């Protein structure tokens with residue numbers, strides 16, 4: 001067994017280039033003859049676009065061309081990848097999203113015109129000289145106002161209600177009936193605050209066109225270059241795949257925001273052909289704030305019905321979900337299939353009904369952000385359970401345990417369509433109690449009290465659906481794509497391996513972790529395996545990285561392809577050893593004939609495949625290269641239990657995170673070091689959502705928190721060291737590695753722990769009327785709650 | 789256009805710049821040294837931190853023309869001559885102090901400046917010093933751990949790898 005196989009905390013090989021300044025990000029690309037694009041963006045949230053006067057700008061130094069909406073009248077809009085059908089069987093409203101605004105602007109940041117010039121400074125100067133004549137219209141920002149007769153964001157569709165989704169509609173009557181007779185009902189109204197993803201690398205796109213061949217190339221900051229090629233080529237610009245290459249090199253974080261196909265990508269691809277020079281666009285951070293798809297932004301009322309002992313009988317929710325001004329690529333799926341299906345959580349609740357109204361407003365489009373729908377589900381569920389525990393006088397951990405799906409009840413069919421294959425929620429809770437030292441809480445609380453601080457403890461569970469996703473299932477649910485993954489495993493003549501994967505790494509460490517799997521399967525050192533990703537010209541069609549899917553889906557494709565390699569290699573070995581295939585065993589990089597001392601090593605078999613002098617050519621092709629596509633049969637269901645301890649300053653309302661512990665069940669683990677890092681990062685983002693971050697619009701649709709001066713990002717001194725554990729492992733039963741995915745868990749599980757802890761601190765301090773505070777729990781909000 | 793001459797990572801360089809050319813533009817575009825990154829336009833993320841005459845400085849808010857004769861050090865100058873990682877870089881790799889790598893050059897340069905003035909910082913001192921460097925990936929746990937390890941402190945009691 002190689003020492004750097006599955007289960008080893010192998011140090012990351014990609015770190016060397018990142019640590020020495022040799023990363024290769026999109027903004028590091030400068031093509032010969034490159035020009036620069038600067039966008040003219042709407043400064044009003046809603047308006048009638050009368051005239052865009054480009055005459056002055058067009059004559060300014062260095063300007064090659066100024067583009068407006070008219071240039072894009074003949075091409076398609078940026079498409080939406082998911083069609084939701086509402087509770088009446090009606091498909092969602094789907095307005096066109098033009099590359100550049102046509103007739104109307106719909107949010108601050110909407111693209112109106114673009115200057116392409118010799119230098120970025122010239123383009124910026126000329127962009128200032130584009131004169132835009134707009135009749136400002138009343139903007140609609142509040143979701144409830146938007147559906148109650150507010151101004152129409154899209155006149156042509158006649159409504160701001162994108163869809164009104166009911167799930168599961170057949171459960172509604174029974175769910176309502178259960179509420180009529182329940183011994184106790186807990187109700188909570190809450191807001192899941194709008195967030196700006198803020199990957200540290202701003203988005204960049206460079207378009208290139210080769211006139212002699214008609215070949216387009218787009219370099220872009222994307223989590224899924226094949227998806228961009230498909231959407232942009234087929235739906236926007238009409239470029240066949242073989243004439244379009246999309247490259248996403250090193251990408252500086254994504255968190256969902258770089259899944260989507262953005263207008264800037266289509267623009268540079270289109271413009272490069274028109275000006276016949278490469279065109280580069282680099283977002284400034286202030287531009288990222290008003291153009292990267294935002295996340296969350298749900299307003300929810302949740303109700304939990306229980307019997308007198310706290311057994312959950314029924315759950316119902318009403319949610320307004322903000323879509324922003326246009327439908328971003330996966331926006332409709334987030335509040336529906338990634339949210340409603342998770343409302344059972346870790347619990348046996350027989351009846352669940354979820355209603356979601358998706359609403360257009362004059363704000364930046366909203367789409368998936370780390371967790372996507374699942375944090376919204378977890379937050380409301382774990383908050384309402386905490387409130388219920390308090391109302392019933394039952395310990396919150398005990399109330400959860402009482403309702404857990406039990407270890408012997410898997411596979412477990414929830415009332416919200418999904419089937420959990422495996423899990424053990426008691427075990428992760430037990431582990432949490434141990435690693436968070438909950439027994440010592442009272443002592444720590446007394447210590448805090450000595451310093452005049454109010455200490456609180458928040459605990460919660462979470463479950464998520466990852467490994468996205470079975471194509472036949474998501475097809476029925478409205479996805480316009482399949483969600484398989486692909487891998488080509490190319491064995492070289494001297495035994496080294498290159499894996500071309502459709503997954504994409506933007507921080508997850510695939511270049512290190514994927515080789516560990518192959519090393520384990522064949523018994524060769526991991527450093528003889530290289531990973532190629534992020535280029536449609538060099539990788540098989542794959543759907544990219546999001547939804548904690550890389551290892552569970554992309555890794556499974558790689559395992560499938562490697563199994564084909566091994567099967568063929570065994571045939572070659574059998575020939576060389578003059579034995580039958582069935583008798584060949586592969587161990588530690590050596591093929592041997594069972595029960596004999598005859599063997600041939602990996603390298604010799606590979607060489608024979610490419611120098612087939614002694615080779616069964618009549619029955620076997622030369623070469624050793626295989627491709628596999630893997631389409632999962634179910635989602636995976638990582639789950640766990642989290643605990644947070646806070647200190648609240650009673651004088652200022654400031655919350656300090658004292659400790660944070662996470663006990664996760666991710667199934668099998670390939671690289672524990674990387675898994676820990678993923679959980680840390682997710683917790684950091686979750687604490688950010690709970691305490692600091694919020695995208696705030698004023699009533700005119702101006703984004704008030706549009707820079708790092710106003711949008712409070714978590715910084716090193718806002719967070720503690722975290723205690724994380726993933727020793728509870730119930731391997732996934734339906735993928736070959738038994739892995740579940742770990743990328744989003746931290747961001748999903750942590751916000752309720754923080755809020756539960758703050759409410760607990762205030763309750764213990766006698767503020768018994770405080771049952772909820774909306775995120776972010778800023779000092780002013782906490783202080784105000786204490787005064788109520 | 790005016791010309792500026794400075795030393796970058798021990799090498800004398802010069803180039804023509806506009807008055808408004810920022811140091812980070814001079815490095816990235818003029819010298820094609822793209823290790824230093826730009827993560828914001830309000831001087832708050834720290835992705836662009838370099839050393840100027842030994843002090844940490846945000847290269848996105850420094851004019852190249854003001855640095856005539858200055859000694860500049862960037863992430864490209866942090867490895868040993870044979871390409872092996874310096875102590876801080878090695879600690880970042882050993883403790884998984886980076887994921888996407890975009891904040892990393894600025895983090896390493898800030899950490900180096902911290903350790904130059906405070907060779908054995910406490911956890912709180914590290915966290916406070918790195919306030920001007922935003923990382924969206926790591927939750928800071930392993931960055932703080934790496935900086936403390938780079939200072940020679942035993943970090944084995946800090947949870948997880």
Ligand code: FES
Nearest residue numbers: 827832833834848
């Ligand atoms: S680029 Fe953000 S501080 Fe310099």
Ligand code: FES
Nearest residue numbers: 887891923924925
């Ligand atoms: S490693 Fe990605 S921002 Fe820090």
